[in-house]
Amino acid sequence: MRYSDEIIEEVRSRNDIVDVVGQYVHLQKKGANYFGLCPFHNEKSGSFSVSGHKQMYYCFGCGAGGNVITFLMKYDNLTFTEAVKQLADRAGIKLPDExxxxxxxxxxxxxxxxxxxxxxxxxxxxxxxxxxxxxxxxxxxxxxxxxxxxxxxxxxxxxxxxxxxxxxxxxxxxxxxxxxxxxxxxxxxxxxxxxxxxxxxxxxxxxxxxxxxxxxxxxxxxxxxxxxxxxxxxxIFDKSRNLFGLNYAKNSRAGYMIICEGYMDVIAMHQAGFTMAVASLGTAFTTGQAMILKRYTDEVILSYDSDEAGTKAALRGIGILKEAGLKGKVLDLRPHKDPDEFIKNEGKEAFEERIRNAESTFFFEVRVMESHRNLADPEDKTEFYRDIARKLCEFEEPLERENYTEAVAARYNIAIADLKGLVASYAGRAGMVTPARRPESGIQSKKKPEDGARKNQRLLLTWLTDEPDIYPKVAAWVTPDDFSDDLYRKVATEVFTGMANGNFSPAAILDHFTEEEQYGQVAEMFNTNLVDIETKDQRRKAFRDIILGVKQAGYDRQKKELKPDDPDYLNKTIQGKKALEKLAHANISPDD
Incomplete structure (x- = not known):
């Protein structure tokens, strides 16, 4: 159910973001904002900012951002409705029935x-x-x-x-x-x-x-x-769509998850400090469970028993991870059977070492193939090499295929030219492209011109949010149409309309977006601050340069979108140019 804007605004306004986030993150006040370690990525210095004035959070490290509702959605993996309900309960607000x-x-x-x-x-x-x-x-x-x-x-x-x-x-x-x-x-x-x-x-x-x-x-x-x-x-219970220990593992922020077979494995690992461990619930690992893990991480380490059944489960799990678009690795627990036994016998540090050296799924599969061959037999050895070549052909990206070809040739002492030839042969039969060429060195990516334009627009939106009194001075020269792309124009329209009506709320704007990536982009628009502005003259120059930059970007976009056969082409082009020239010679300041 989608609640009305009025209800959502009441829920949000009754839950101060500093108080709510402070229950999950240790925050310290620095200037106008609060800072702490980001709960969404690993970091040693706090780049996670929470603004009570804007009722928003933003991480300058990973780019995560949003309001109090989107924070709970991301932190606890809730839907929008679930987050609103949780905050409503916290504030004692009765929501209408769904x-x-x-x-x-x-x-x-x-x-x-x-x-x-x-x-x-x-x-x-x-x-x-x-x-x-x-x-x-x-x-x-x-x-x-x-x-x-x-x-x-x-x-x-x-x-x-x-x-x-x-x-x-x-x-x-x-x-x-x-x-x-x-x-x-x-x-x-x-x-x-x-x-x-x-x-x-x-x-x-x-x-x-x-x-x-x-x-x-x-x-x-x-x-x-x-x-x-x-x-x-x-x-209330669907085994294929739940994982034991997920309620704790989702908060581990380790950057990866470890999936194992049993309850005791998970509990032993958590007790030893490996709180990223989960287990399937008496069933084989499913695609549904993989998709749940994907909400929290892009890398999963398989930690199954080292016996034959565990090996088969790992091979099956590798396929499921690939299908879900997750990066996978496999934990080698030998000579021990499972994580619980390993930790009891070898200790925490040894287990950490095994995690650091977790095997890529490719090399794990190759090792399993090797176990089924007698490499002392020339015929079996040749078949093993052919198995490897066929396995290498599963890499669709040529560069990745070539990197693994070189690595496996080195590991098994295979002549690189011979293995590449074999791979090319199988790839050709499968209709794949030829192996990749290395990119030429010395080529550096150039920064796109629109990056600078967007930064000016972010600076202006942040400045407006921090100092709403400058809105009339900005509106005299800039309109939302001067912003360079759809997302920026949509946000600018909300800001300008809200400020004109006297009811602007940066946190409320986020409710108009549904994608997590957009939350971060919009939050960044309100958290891009100027630096090294110490004097009134520097402030005036920065304000003028930003206004001019936004106006120039709008003019450039308009020229691209207008077609020469448009009857208004010439008129709009001339008007836009005159407006730029007038602005270039104007004496504008945020303080006058």
């Missing part, structure tokens, strides 16, 4: 009931683990070297050996059998009636990205089957 129809209301109510039941179950399991009946569960977790802090952090619990404890507890809270079954926590049969789905298991609550409990995983204590049992698909 859909007042009885069916829609019933569905929302049912969903909320299932979330409430799962929350109560998580609390029940949590306290059972720490009570008299949970001794077996506690012994298991202690044996896995988990600390009390880690167990609390992940809300770990225990389900009693009796088969109806949870059902009785939830019914005592007023929930019906059908609701408990719909939540995936109970089953029904004629012999036992409604009974617990989980019993005699240590319990792992599964939370979504918003920290809501949506399901559970349970590991049996003893020899029962199955070893691991997961909640079934429900209205």
């Amino acid at each position: 859909d007042d129809s009885p069916a829609a209301k019933a569905m929302r109510d049912k969903r909320q009931i299932l979330l409430d039941i799962n929350k109560e179950a998580a609390k029940y399991y949590y306290y059972q683990l720490r009570g008299r009946n949970g001794q077996k569960g506690m012994e298991y977790f202690r044996g896995r070297k988990l600390t009390d802090e880690t167990m609390q952090h992940f809300g770990l619990g225990y389900s009693n050996i009796t088969s109806d404890d949870l059902v009785k507890h939830l019914k005592s809270l007023g929930y019906e059998d059908s609701q408990i079954i719909d939540a995936g926590l109970a089953s029904y049969d004629e012999k036992y009636g409604t009974h617990d789905k989980f019993w005699n298991r240590v319990m792992f609550p599964i939370q979504d990205a918003s920290q809501k409990v949506i399901g559970f995983g349970g590991r049996v204590l003893g020899d029962g089957k199955p070893k691991y049992l997961n909640s079934p698909e429900t209205l």
